[in-house]
Amino acid sequence: MMTAVVVIAVLAVVARVIINRQQKGGINWLKIGSLLGLAVVFVVSMLTFDAYRAETWLLGPVSSDDLKGSATHIVGREASDAVPTLDGLEGRVVPMYFVLTADSVAPTGYWRKRRDEQSIPDRQELVSQSDSSRTAVKRTLRGFGITRTPDNEDDYVRIYRLAMPGGAKVLALMTDYDAHAGVTPVGTTAPLEGKMAQIAAKDTTLNQNVYVSFYDRGHYTHGRYLLMVYSALFSILATAIVGLVGFAIYRLARKKRTE
16 A cells, blocks of 8 residues: 555656656656656565565574563564574473474465454355345355465465474474474464464374464564555665665766767
């Protein structure tokens, strides 16, 4: 939405420039093209920049002060020695935050929404096959919090099957760049409920009590406006750098032509 507003504003400025130049008897197409090019740079950088990943990386490893203090973004970050490393979940008291040693990580084919959203009621009319004059109304919830066919993969995070050294397996919510064998980012457990419980029930080798989340959906949900600001600032910086580089190249080329 923010991207659309900015693009419209840029196009409005470009249109105003064109009108003004036409009234004065000429249009500088190089400047117009440059403005449009910078608008494209802004939009592309805004859409491709992963603010959540950048912020998680910049915060660095989770320290003992983070665990004792009021840090709101712990899950998904790199661990320090202060975070316990586990090679399994069964038969032990599991701390709130930990890292796992993963032998393998494989996708289940399911995706979950990156942020919490209310389900949308969906009204469907069902026609009787024996009597086309008879209809029934079925109301369902169209939230697609967990799905096999996400409408936009950027709005979802995959659900994986994580195997540990002892042979135990657990469902894990994590980003694609974290889904590999070795030490995981900081995670936390959550009880298996609803669709997550149904997914686990299809594979009896999986832990049937909890799943592990290495993606901070709560932080992504409540901090999404701040993340949008980060994306906008990055896009402005990227656009400014491209603009300065382009201007420098233009001045250099112009200088060579006049020599």
